[in-house]
Amino acid sequence: MQPTTLNQTRLLDLQAGERGLVISLGSGKQLISRLTALGFTPGGELVVNQNYAHGPLIVTVRGGRVAIGRGEAAAILVERRDE
Amino acid sequence: MSCHSDTATSPALDVENAQRTTLIALAGQPNMGKSTLFNLLTGLNQHVGNWAGKTVERREGSLTHDGQRFTLVDLPGTYSLTANSAEERIARDFILHEQPDVVIAVVNAANLERSLYLLAELVSLPAPVVVALNMMDVARQENILVEPEVLEAALGLPVIPMTATRAEGVRELFAAVQETLAGRRGLVARLPEIREDHRESLRVVLEAVQGYVPAPYPTAWAATKLLEGDEEITQQMRALLPAERWERVHQELMAHEDAFLAVATGRYEWIGRLVRAAVVRPRVGQIGLTERLDRWAAHPFWGLVILAAILGGVFWMTFQIGAPLQEWLDTQIIGRVSGWLAAALVSAPLWVQGLVLDGVMGGVGTVVTFLPILVIFFAVLGLLEDVGYMARAAYVMDRFMHLMGMHGKSFLPLFLGFGCNVPAVMGARVADSRAAQLLTILLAPLVPCTARLGVLAFLAPAFFGAAAAWVSWGLVMLSLGVLVLVGVVMSRTVFRGQRSAFVMEMPLYHIPNLRTIGLLVWQRSLSFLEKAGTTILVFSVVVWALAALPGGDLENSWLAGLGRWFEPVGLWMGLDWRLTVALLASFFAKENSIATLGVLFGSAEDAGLASTLAGIYSPASGLAFLTVSLLFIPCAATVAVIRQESGSWHWTLFSVALTLAISLAVGAGVYALAVWGGL
Numbered sequence: 001m002q003p004t005t006l007n008q009t010r011l012l013d014l015q016a017g018e019r020g021l022v023i024s025l026g027s028g029k030q031l032i033s034r035l036t037a038l039g040f041t042p043g044g045e046l047v048v049n050q051n052y053a054h055g056p057l058i059v060t061v062r063g064g065r066v067a068i069g070r071g072e073a074a075a076i077l078v079e080r081r082d083e
Numbered sequence: 084m085s086c087h088s089d090t091a092t093s094p095a096l097d098v099e100n101a102q103r104t105t106l107i108a109l110a111g112q113p114n115m116g117k118s119t120l121f122n123l124l125t126g127l128n129q130h131v132g133n134w135a136g137k138t139v140e141r142r143e144g145s146l147t148h149d150g151q152r153f154t155l156v157d158l159p160g161t162y163s164l165t166a167n168s169a170e171e172r173i174a175r176d177f178i179l180h181e182q183p184d185v186v187i188a189v190v191n192a193a194n195l196e197r198s199l200y201l202l203a204e205l206v207s208l209p210a211p212v213v214v215a216l217n218m219m220d221v222a223r224q225e226n227i228l229v230e231p232e233v234l235e236a237a238l239g240l241p242v243i244p245m246t247a248t249r250a251e252g253v254r255e256l257f258a259a260v261q262e263t264l265a266g267r268r269g270l271v272a273r274l275p276e277i278r279e280d281h282r283e284s285l286r287v288v289l290e291a292v293q294g295y296v297p298a299p300y301p302t303a304w305a306a307t308k309l310l311e312g313d314e315e316i317t318q319q320m321r322a323l324l325p326a327e328r329w330e331r332v333h334q335e336l337m338a339h340e341d342a343f344l345a346v347a348t349g350r351y352e353w354i355g356r357l358v359r360a361a362v363v364r365p366r367v368g369q370i371g372l373t374e375r376l377d378r379w380a381a382h383p384f385w386g387l388v389i390l391a392a393i394l395g396g397v398f399w400m401t402f403q404i405g406a407p408l409q410e411w412l413d414t415q416i417i418g419r420v421s422g423w424l425a426a427a428l429v430s431a432p433l434w435v436q437g438l439v440l441d442g443v444m445g446g447v448g449t450v451v452t453f454l455p456i457l458v459i460f461f462a463v464l465g466l467l468e469d470v471g472y473m474a475r476a477a478y479v480m481d482r483f484m485h486l487m488g489m490h491g492k493s494f495l496p497l498f499l500g501f502g503c504n505v506p507a508v509m510g511a512r513v514a515d516s517r518a519a520q521l522l523t524i525l526l527a528p529l530v531p532c533t534a535r536l537g538v539l540a541f542l543a544p545a546f547f548g549a550a551a552a553w554v555s556w557g558l559v560m561l562s563l564g565v566l567v568l569v570g571v572v573m574s575r576t577v578f579r580g581q582r583s584a585f586v587m588e589m590p591l592y593h594i595p596n597l598r599t600i601g602l603l604v605w606q607r608s609l610s611f612l613e614k615a616g617t618t619i620l621v622f623s624v625v626v627w628a629l630a631a632l633p634g635g636d637l638e639n640s641w642l643a644g645l646g647r648w649f650e651p652v653g654l655w656m657g658l659d660w661r662l663t664v665a666l667l668a669s670f671f672a673k674e675n676s677i678a679t680l681g682v683l684f685g686s687a688e689d690a691g692l693a694s695t696l697a698g699i700y701s702p703a704s705g706l707a708f709l710t711v712s713l714l715f716i717p718c719a720a721t722v723a724v725i726r727q728e729s730g731s732w733h734w735t736l737f738s739v740a741l742t743l744a745i746s747l748a749v750g751a752g753v754y755a756l757a758v759w760g761g762l
Contacts (some may be wrong), residue, residue: 029312030584039200
């Protein structure tokens with residue numbers, strides 16, 4: 001899915017320290033179900049803890065730290081939040 | 084294992100005491116300290132097996148508290164109960180069909196918001212729930228303040244603060260269980276509701292299924308599961324509902340395909356209210372211990388350095404402690420027992436002596452000498468897991484494992500294969516899908532273990548002199564290259580499209596619990612002894628019989644006959660029947676190939692044998708023999724655990740056939756190249 005407004009972006013494009021609000025989770029029932037159980041739901045707030053150019057991201061969502069692959073992070077759409 | 088304690092369980096006792104014992108199910112997400120609590124409550128009075136027809140571990144234990152007997156079943160750790168995985172299905176079916184008297188839901192005080200998600204599902208099932216608010220110490224360490232009384236009032240369920248690692252809160256937990264059983268606590272649970280915009284849909288579905296939901300499913304629960312798109316419930320209801328009612332449900336579901344998220348969001352709204360009431364968050368900007376440690380441990384460069392250091396330490400320990408212990412066991416225990424047996428059997432027929440001393444004691448010796456290394460590996464694995472480091476190792480290795488269609492989680496078990504393939508195969512269960520587990524199990528035997536590296540180290544100098552180190556290094560790289568290649572090919576063919584998404588919890592670091600680790604080591608070792616041990620013993624006797632019969636000498640034995648029969652195949656790789664026999668014998672234990680060659684060439688296992696061989700065979704044959712040795716069929720112990728862990732003879736035979744085909748093909752290729760190159 002492509003971002004539609006300026007403030008919307010893929011989770012993958014958030015830098016370490018940036019905050020965002022989940023807008024949508026991409027596709028795949030199984031994946032959505034796993035993401036949801038780990039705290040990703042539309043409206044949920046998250047902070048990116050680590051996002052280097054390679055390898056999975058570390059994201060804190062609903063108080064839990066979650067590692068998420070770059071492919072999966074590219075499918076999650078978020079609204080960038082200012083501090 | 085001997086359970087002399089009067090509280091020990093056995094299936095027979097369970098049935099007999101069904102009337103008197105109270106059944107408690109322990110539910111919780113992974114990393115909530117659920118296993119620690121289970122071990123604390125049951126100690127050694129527990130039985131570890133598998134859930135019927137599944138390769139998911141089932142742990143059951145018993146205990147007596149205040150004269151009342153309890154049977155405790157540890158449900159698999161799951162993040163939700165959506166029936167997406169075997170674990171989730173097992174957990175929810177157990178609660179629905181076995182109807183435990185009480186479900187203890189273990190939640191993590193340091194990560195309440197996430198860990199209450201499973202509770203949001205549990206409260207909708209027809210079983211009384213007591214909440215064990217565990218890891219209060221970790222919450223304090225991360226500067227999170229949780230108020231149990233407020234949470235209890237907001238939830239309408241008993242909430243008991245605990246620190247299972249320090250055995251704090253057990254008495255209070257049981258008091259709450261007993262009050263709940265007696266219906267004395269007088270609380271009414273507040274249930275989560277679907278997000279507001281979907282309440283009408285839920286009402287429509289609820290009305291349509293009313294009166295048709297089979298026992299033991301609660302109607303509201305079944306209706307919610309339909310909206311969630313749960314396959315199991317959807318299929319059942321489609322079969323049970325009259326066509327007209329199903330059509331109504333179907334229309335509603337089609338019109339609201341996003342209902343799953345509405346249900347999940349409803350649960351998080353419920354959780355949000357609870358957390359706002361009961362948790363005081365740390366000040367913004369305050370960095371917890373976990374965040375600080377992860378800046379190093381999960382760093383793309385320093386993380387690899389730390390991982391390499393830890394793994395180096397593991398192998399250092401294995402050789403410093405494991406190898407001498409192995410040696411000691413071999414001489415002091417196996418050697419002595421063999422000595423006594425030899426003395427006792429002095430007047431017995433020769434074949435009885437051979438059977439007992441070479442066949443049986445040979446097998447027992449292998450099993451026993453495996454143990455020190457296994458115990459060390461299980462302990463280290465358990466420690467890394469319990470501290471929370473395992474997820475970090477998986478994290479930093481993920482980008483490399485990606486190439487083979489695997490997750491970082493499979494890295495550590497595979498790496499342990501350098502020590503011994505057995506713990507590598509047994510460790511494959513950490514992978515989170517069946518496909519990933521199988522791929523890990525199939526790749527593990529391609530990692531050269533110490534025994535195979537020993538054969539390499541013994542023969543390479545004789546054949547290649549000064550170049551031995553380079554040849555050995557090259558051969559190890561070759562077998563790792565083969566491993567990567569097989570991984571890449573398999574993940575794109577046999578397991579095509581089965582790579583599950585990489586989403587993994589990074590648990591908070593915490594002080595390890597020695598009791599948990601100790602019990603894990605005990606259970607794993609026991610399971611190895613019980614299952615693999617007996618298989619190894621049988622293999623050992625069979626190999627002994629093949630090598631001893633019919634005449635008693637190896638040269639004219641059936642094993643030698645087998646070697647001669649296979650010689651035409653061996654010749655592709657420049658191997659005569661004697662080298663072929665050595666390979667066949669290595670199936671029993673990898674280092675056996677040297678011992679067998681020792682017997683065949685009539686010299687002891689010293690440098691003399693190596694130079695004798697170098698004198699007889701060309702370097703090309705030597706190179707091919709070493710190549711095949713590194714890649715050949717895994718040893719009997721590994722095959723036994725492959726069978727145990729894959730739960731299928733089909734995959735076990737596949738693994739054997741795969742390694743056989745690869746070793747022959749690569750061996751023949753290396754031989755042809757070596758001959759062509761003038762070796």
